[in-house]
Amino acid sequence: MSTEAAMALVDVIRSKEMDRMLVCAADDCDAVVLDLSRNRSKRYCDTGNCANRAHVAAYRARKAAS
Ligand SMILES: [Zn+2]
Numbered sequence: 646m647s648t649e650a651a652m653a654l655v656d657v658i659r660s661k662e663m664d665r666m667l668v669c670a671a672d673d674c675d676a677v678v679l680d681l682s683r684n685r686s687k688r689y690c691d692t693g694n695c696a697n698r699a700h701v702a703a704y705r706a707r708k709a710a711s
Pocket residue numbers: 669670671674675676689690691692693694695
């Protein structure tokens with residue numbers, strides 16, 4: 646874990662914002678996501694390219710359905 650990430654984690658614990666800790670929304674990924682975005686919109690981890698994979702999967706599903 647990088648120093649920056651560790652410091653961010655300390656901030657979260659200090660501010661009791663543990664609800665910002667969540668598990669990646671991708672079906673095949675269990676990475677812990679630390680949502681530091683202002684509007685808490687983060688759903689996917691940064692490590693697995695999961696947001697992009699989910700978008701591609703959704704696109705394929707839409708295409709297959711039509
Ligand atoms: Zn992920």
